[in-house]
Amino acid sequence: MDYLNNELDSELVIGLVSAVGTENQHVIDLLKARLSEAGYRVEIVKVSSDVIALLVNVTPHGDDKYQRISSLMHAGNQARSIEGANDGVLANGVASIIFSRREKDRNGIPLPQPKTAFIVDSLKRPEEIAQLRLIYPSGFVSIGIHADEQRRTKHMLHDRLFRRICGSKSRLELSSGSTEGCRPIRLRHRIAPFDRGRCDGKAKAMVVVSSRLEAVRWQLAINKYIKDKGYPLTTVVAFTEAGSGSVQEKEKAYLSAIISKVNDLFKGELTDNDKLVYVNNVIMGKLLESQTLIQQATNNSKEQFANSPDLKTELMNAIIDALEAHTTMSTQALGSEVIRDGLRDILLGPAKLYETLRKQVENKVTGA
Numbered sequence: 001m002d003y004l005n006n007e008l009d010s011e012l013v014i015g016l017v018s019a020v021g022t023e024n025q026h027v028i029d030l031l032k033a034r035l036s037e038a039g040y041r042v043e044i045v046k047v048s049s050d051v052i053a054l055l056v057n058v059t060p061h062g063d064d065k066y067q068r069i070s071s072l073m074h075a076g077n078q079a080r081s082i083e084g085a086n087d088g089v090l091a092n093g094v095a096s097i098i099f100s101r102r103e104k105d106r107n108g109i110p111l112p113q114p115k116t117a118f119i120v121d122s123l124k125r126p127e128e129i130a131q132l133r134l135i136y137p138s139g140f141v142s143i144g145i146h147a148d149e150q151r152r153t154k155h156m157l158h159d160r161l162f163r164r165i166c167g168s169k170s171r172l173e174l175s176s177g178s179t180e181g182c183r184p185i186r187l188r189h190r191i192a193p194f195d196r197g198r199c200d201g202k203a204k205a206m207v208v209v210s211s212r213l214e215a216v217r218w219q220l221a222i223n224k225y226i227k228d229k230g231y232p233l234t235t236v237v238a239f240t241e242a243g244s245g246s247v248q249e250k251e252k253a254y255l256s257a258i259i260s261k262v263n264d265l266f267k268g269e270l271t272d273n274d275k276l277v278y279v280n281n282v283i284m285g286k287l288l289e290s291q292t293l294i295q296q297a298t299n300n301s302k303e304q305f306a307n308s309p310d311l312k313t314e315l316m317n318a319i320i321d322a323l324e325a326h327t328t329m330s331t332q333a334l335g336s337e338v339i340r341d342g343l344r345d346i347l348l349g350p351a352k353l354y355e356t357l358r359k360q361v362e363n364k365v366t367g368a
Helices: 024-037 047-055 065-080 089-101 126-135 149-158 163-168 212-229 245-263 272-288 291-299 302-306 309-321 327-334 337-348 353-366
Strands: 012-017 041-046 116-123 140-144
Touching: 012 024, 012 089, 012 126, 024 041, 024 116, 041 047, 041 089, 047 065, 047 089, 047 116, 065 089, 089 116, 089 126, 089 291, 116 126, 126 140, 126 291, 245 272, 245 337, 272 291, 272 309, 272 327, 272 337, 272 353, 291 302, 291 309, 291 353, 302 337, 302 353, 309 327, 309 337, 327 337, 337 353
Parallel strands: 012 116, 012 140, 041 116
Antiparallel strands: none
16 A cells, blocks of 8 residues: 555654754754755744644743753653653643644644655653654654763863752752643533433434534444433444435545455455444444544554554454454454554555544644
């Protein structure tokens, strides 16, 4: 598949890792020159001035560079110690800056930019690197810049930035905290109570929504509610034929493309509806719940997203979760990497997993 191999023009995020006083600018200039030769546009994201100010107030100090840097370091410590934040919080800030600098599509959603490199200057903690690797699984590169203490001290003294530290022998320490990372989007639905005694122990209800995505969302939310309450109920998702002729034809073509490809994967007495529900409702629905995949689809190109190891992990988890209700197909999928790869191709192709994950963000931005 083209989207699994076409990474030569992909957006890059390069994280520089260095101690205070390291002459990062030399490395930045070299990277910019080499990337420019390769046709890349380069943007710099300064953690100290671009990111920290998003999280906490930074006290201005005019032309006093020592006070400015000291204040930024203190502010960075404050950001990491915010309640609900962790040591990777600044990495989330970096991703937010990159997201805001991207060009937007016609719906106002920022898209990963080909031939663009964001150099992050600079990261201090392993947790920050780990978080960026999670957000950009195939587009992030970390570069460590080492300078011994004597050289770093000489550089700081030369720039007259840290004379007061040397004079007072002061010491700055970093603090730690905890976080849940980005907050997951939670859907809340209220289901009215019913009297089963009045309908002979049986009841039916229908929720009509505007899209397949909303149908899957509702089913997942209602199924969770039913399970939590212990109700002996089941739900079914059905796609109607209502609408204009062109819409109906597109929907039929969409479903036919999925069924055609699924037919090549699974064996046994399975109906087209069985296969369609398994891929387009069950597996697709579980993947749409993954905050990791939502984050990665938002911040990466489709090519990079397709190569994410988290996509394979989440797909395997979805197959396992579906084992009880869809034993035949889940058993075949668990026992065959070929089938799992085929499912991934279907999800990324006709099922439009990547586009649907990004659509969730678009709906959030537009309030749809």
